[in-house]
Structure formats: C-alpha cells, structure tokens
Amino acid sequence: MAKIRAYAAGKAGALLAPFEIERRAVGSRDVLIDIHFCGICHSDIHQVRDEWGHSLYPMVPGHEIVGVVAGVGTKVKKFKMGDNVGVGCLVDSCRKCPDCHEGYEQFCQSPVFTYNCKEKDGKTLAQGGYSTRIVVDEDFVLRLPENLPLNAMAPLLCAGITTYSPLRHWKAGPGKKVGVIGLGGLGHMAVKIAKAMGAEVSVLSRSRNKEADAKRLGAHHYYAVGEAGTLEKLAHVFDLILCTVSVDVDWNEYLATLKRDGTMVLLGVPPKAPTVKAASLIFGRRSLAGSLIGGIQETQEMLDFCGKHGIVSDIEMIPVQKVNEAYERVIKGDVKFRFVIDIASLK
Numbered sequence: 001m002a003k004i005r006a007y008a009a010g011k012a013g014a015l016l017a018p019f020e021i022e023r024r025a026v027g028s029r030d031v032l033i034d035i036h037f038c039g040i041c042h043s044d045i046h047q048v049r050d051e052w053g054h055s056l057y058p059m060v061p062g063h064e065i066v067g068v069v070a071g072v073g074t075k076v077k078k079f080k081m082g083d084n085v086g087v088g089c090l091v092d093s094c095r096k097c098p099d100c101h102e103g104y105e106q107f108c109q110s111p112v113f114t115y116n117c118k119e120k121d122g123k124t125l126a127q128g129g130y131s132t133r134i135v136v137d138e139d140f141v142l143r144l145p146e147n148l149p150l151n152a153m154a155p156l157l158c159a160g161i162t163t164y165s166p167l168r169h170w171k172a173g174p175g176k177k178v179g180v181i182g183l184g185g186l187g188h189m190a191v192k193i194a195k196a197m198g199a200e201v202s203v204l205s206r207s208r209n210k211e212a213d214a215k216r217l218g219a220h221h222y223y224a225v226g227e228a229g230t231l232e233k234l235a236h237v238f239d240l241i242l243c244t245v246s247v248d249v250d251w252n253e254y255l256a257t258l259k260r261d262g263t264m265v266l267l268g269v270p271p272k273a274p275t276v277k278a279a280s281l282i283f284g285r286r287s288l289a290g291s292l293i294g295g296i297q298e299t300q301e302m303l304d305f306c307g308k309h310g311i312v313s314d315i316e317m318i319p320v321q322k323v324n325e326a327y328e329r330v331i332k333g334d335v336k337f338r339f340v341i342d343i344a345s346l347k
Contacts, residue, residue, distance in 0.1 A: 006131035012050035032071035038129035039064030039154035062129030088157035145307025152312035163190040165294035186244035319345030
C-alpha cells in the first residue's frame with residue numbers, strides 16, 4: 001500500500017480539499033500510472049454533491065485520466081514503463097456475464113467504476129483521478145495515440161467515448177444527417193467525431209451564442225431552437241439526434257425533427273423525467289434510446305479513431321486548487337469546453 005496526494009470531498013455538499021489516500025500494491029496484472037492530467041466531467045459534480053444518490057465518501061472524483069506508466073506487474077504484457085496511457089470510467093467488471101464477454105463491460109451488472117464504487121474485494125473504496133497515481137488492471141488501461149497532446153486527450157476517456165459509441169452504433173456516416181442538442185463538453189466532441197465520420201452535422205442550441213464555435217468545430221449547420229418556429233422548420237430532417245444536455249427539454253419537439261425510422265439518443269440525465277407522447281414515436285416509427293460510455297475495446301477504437309483524425313477536446317487547464325471554482329463554472333456553462341486539471345499542481 002502506498003499513500004498518495006489527492007483532492008477529495010468528505011461528505012455531500014463539502015468542497016473538495018487536499019486529502020491522502022492509499023493505493024494498493026502493484027499486483028502481477030496491474031499497471032501503476034503516474035497521473036499527469038484529469039478532466040472534469042459534469043458527473044463528477046453530480047456524484048460529489050450526491051445529486052444522484054448513493055454517493056460514497058470520502059470521494060476522490062475523476063474518470064478522464066491520462067498519464068505515464070510508472071510500473072508494471074510481472075504478468076503484464078500490454079504495457080511497459082514510459083507508455084502514455086489512459087483510464088476511463090471503468091477499472092474492472094465481473095468478466096463472466098454475457099455483456100462482458102461481448103465487450104460491453106459498461107453494462108455489466110457488477111462493474112467497478114473508477115470512483116464512488118467498491119472495488120472487487122467489496123471493501124476498498126475506489127478513488128479516481130484527482131490524485132497523483134492510480135493502480136489499474138492492465139485489461140482496463142488504454143493506449144493513447146502518440147500524435148495527440150496528452151492533456152487534451154483526457155476528456156476523450158469519457159466525453160469522447162460517450163459520443164463516439166452511439167454515433168458508431170447507429171451508423172453515423174456519409175449520407176446521414178446528425179443533430180447534436182447542446183454544445184458543451186459532450187456536444188463539442190459529438191460534432192468533431194460525427195464530422196470525421198462523414199455525417200452532415202447540425203448543432204441545436206437555445207440561442208445564437210455558440211454559433212461561431214459550432215462552425216469552428218466542424219458543424220455544417222446551426223439552429224437556435226429558442227427562436228420561434230425553428231424546430232417546426234426542421235420536421236423530418238435528421239436520421240440521428242444525440243441529446244447531450246442534462247436539463248429539462250421537451251423531447252417530443254425534437255422527436256418530430258427525425259425522419260422515418262430515426263433515433264434520438266439520450267446521453268444526459270435531466271433532473272425530471274419528461275413526458276413522451278406515444279404519437280411522437282408511432283408516427284414515423286421513431287425510436288428514443290439511451291447510451292452509456294462504451295466498453296474497453298470500443299474505447300480503444302475511439303482513441304485510435306481520434307488519433308487518425310487528429311481529434312482532441314477543446315480544454316481549459318486549471319490547477320487542482322481551482323477545482324471548486326471550476327465546478328461552479330461548469331454548472332453555469334462557463335467553459336470551452338472541458339476543464340482539465342494539471343496534476344502537477346497537486347504534487
């Protein structure tokens with residue numbers, strides 16, 4: 001066991017503060033990672049503040065982790081000292097269920113999430129990437145492209161795979177029209193990835209405030225849905241819509257913009273369950289679906305895709321001492337488009 005520096009919340013509603021945690025000794029199949037950068041995901045805020053319930057404390061958040069291999073177990077074959085690697089939302093799973101065998105570890109009934117979860121021993125509290133080091137089984141460590149900047153790859157481990165997975169599953173590509181609701185941490189990655197896949201990409205946002213950013217990121221079209229009549233004009237336009245926001249919106253209005261057999265995929269969790277009218281689905285044989293991150297194999301595929309196409313997140317770097325301020329700015333939408341913590345500030 002090794003004690004390392006971290007930032008943690010001691011209870012619901014508490015500010016994140018300096019903390020010390022213990023990491024397990026490196027086992028035969030483990031990889032020891034010196035963490036260089038960790039992204040801030042909105043789900044970190046939800047869990048730190050116990051907004052989803054079932055939060056475990058003390059909690060060290062962070063599941064957008066990138067760094068360098070500092071040690072390997074005797075049976076590790078995939079990684080060596082000095083490799084650039086990443087860790088996303090999962091650090092283990094049961095490995096026995098059909099979902100695990102088919103490469104969908106995110107749907108395992110006994111997943112081990114990177115934080116706010118008990119490890120496989122059922123006792124140890126998993127702690128995340130707002131820390132200087134982490135020990136992870138090699139099967140849940142990801143190889144990073146060598147041609148991309150390390151800090152800007154951190155959000156790919158959550159925002160990247162969360163948008164890549166549904167775009168891939170619902171076959172976004174040439175000839176397909178993809179709508180992206182919201183242009184935040186998830187939305188801006190959806191635009192970049194869908195564009196690289198060859199789809200025609202539209203951003204749907206409340207106002208025109210983000211139009212220039214959307215076009216810069218690669219969107220072909222931008223629609224301010226707060227302007228009267230905008231959604232009505234988009235009836236039967238999209239093959240696929242990714243809803244990246246976690247606020248209350250009328251899903252029925254957006255479902256009406258789908259073509260026949262189109263699908264709207266939910267990536268954010270709104271505070272209240274909206275009402276979905278049966279007619280919104282029946283007329284047009286439309287589908288309302290959800291998607292959760294991705295399995296390890298698909299996450300590696302996403303990283304390789306981003307390396308090939310030169311895709312990274314647009315980030316704002318901060319020292320860990322400004323993490324509480326950053327949380328408030330995330331809630332206000334005051335970041336373009338993802339905060340990344342420089343873990344050197346913790347050391």
